[in-house]
Amino acid sequence: MPHIPLESHLPGITGLLEYSKATAQPIRDLTQFLLRGPSSLTEAERELIATVVSHGNECTFCTTAHTAAADLLAGEAITAQKVKENIETAPVSEKMKALLHIAALTRQSGKSVSEEAIARAKSAGATDVEIHDTVLIAALFCLYNRYVDGMGTALPADPAYYGVLAERLVNHGYTRLPQGYEHLKK
Template identity: 75%
Template sequence: MPHIPLPSHLPGITGLLEYSQDTADPIRELTQILLRGDSTLSQGERELVATVVSHNNECTFCTTAHTAAADLLLGESVTCEMVKKDIDAAPVSSKMKALLKIAKLVQQSGKAVTEEAVSIAKAEGATDLEIHDTVLIAALFCLYNRYVDGLASVTPTNPEFYEYLGERIVNHGYNRLPQGYDHLKK
């Protein structure tokens, strides 16, 4: 049960963002820019960063939601499962492996990111902007994970919910739906 009263038809982060739209607007805008804006990293690769960080923070809601989105964007479900278990064995580029390792370091602590980790990413072809965005996405998802779990937001167990949520993320991004979310009331 959530620690504060949240809209019962909106589990996870959506209910929290609806609870306080003033704080939600800048968070949503930043997330939209980072995960859906112009980038040399694909949307699927950026969702992998969100997935890895959420998985390592043990945030079930965010891990499941962003796994669903990444799977849709990548067109398969093997990659997400592999990056959660063993980045080195995952079917992603060497550059992406280095960036995902930086994301995992950010998840532990910003100070855990070493010059060596950054040098490896650069040697694998990562640009300064890709490193910057990886660190910022990882930090943002640490915020999201702690927000969702810190207020005990409802975490559905129904896989169909996350399939729908993944499709909503892929098709509408991170902006609030123009019509709101009343259509989700049961």
């Protein structure tokens, strides 16, 4: 049960973003830029970063939502699952393994990101911008995970909601739908 009154048809982060549109807008803008803006990392790779962090933080809503988005973007449902199980044996590039490791360290504490982890990423071909963006995405999803769980948001009543959410994230990004979310009351 949410700690504050939220619209029941908007589980997880969506209800919180609708509750406070003023604070939601800068968060949405940053998320849109980091996960859907120009980058040498694919959108699927950036969703994997969100997935790893959310999974490590045990945030069910965010883990499930970003796994679904990563799966949809990748066109398959194996990679995100394998990344959650073990980054080192997951079917991703060495560069991506190193970046996901940095994301996992960032999730623990910013001070956990070591020179060795950075050197590994650089030797695997990661650019300074990719390292920067990985840490920033990881930090942002720590914020999201704590916001969602700290406010006691509800999980969707129907697990199919995550598929609808993934399609919205892939097709519309992280911006608020112009028509709002009344259509989800159905």
